[in-house]
Amino acid sequence: MDLNTITAIHPARHRDDLAALGAATAPLAGGSWLFSEPQNHLTSLVDLMAFRWPSLTVLDADAEVPADAGALEVASTCTLAELAAMPDEHGWPAHPLFRQCCTALLGSFKVWNVATVGGNICAALPAGPMTSLFSGLDAEALIWRADGSDERTPVAQFVTGDGATVLREGDVLRSLIVPRTSLEAQTAYRKIALSPLGRSGAVIIGRLDRDGSFTLTVSGATLHPEQLRYDSVPSAEVLTHDVEAIETWFTDPHGAADWRRAVSALLAVEILEELR
CATH class of the missing domain: 3.30.390.50 (CO dehydrogenase flavoprotein, C-terminal domain)
Known part of the structure; x- marks a missing residue:
């Protein structure tokens, strides 16, 4: 669907670029939900894909949080197609669960290649399979708050109801961190x-x-x-x-x-x- 009220799209290359977010400016990642229905309250978008975050990262012993060593960090901009195709290089017993949950979203290959992990969680639909996946693995959501602070919260507590999350205006879901204990x-x-x-x-x-x-x-x-x-x-x-x-x-x-x-x-x- 064309969003005919949008007059500008701002690429986000630095965290400061997120200051443009507000009541009339929404974050854009895959856009599979955003472009599925009218958004007449919006006049501009901030393109998160311009950050070019690595989709999948295994954190090493030098991780900023020591307890994260061996954890898997999944960028919010990672697509379902990328997650489903994640190679089994580490022998994690939980590896099959990633593709299993992706298949719960019965979209076409076109949707899989644009829909993002973060978008699915932030939509906060009860049937959101990425919410199921990362809750089931006790992952934490890394939130970039609008005031410049970082906050981590369990994904199981990130979604608070049908269409409701802990995000406030201007906040962005940065990534999901799956602990090594869950992967094993x-x-x-x-x-x-x-x-x-x-x-x-x-x-x-x-x-x-x-x-x-x-x-x-x-x-x-x-x-x-x-x-x-x-x-x-x-x-x-x-x-x-x-x-x-x-x-x-x-x-x-x-x-x-x-x-x-x-x-x-x-x-x-x-x-x-x-x-x-």
């Missing part, structure tokens, strides 16, 4: 939709860390990611009870709340058995 964990993935090519009704991710702890992330079926954490692998009965006790199920054309609760509990037990 065993993972299992389930997705269900009402039709073969429909939007996700539920996306469930299980993660079994090397220390024996178990994390289940429920998304797509809830208004924001919900996580259940256990020091060891729980029983099917306990996990089912805890999934059914989640309170943020919702109803829309892609599924009723009670259906979402029921199928999420079933898929959670499948994941439990797979990882056990």
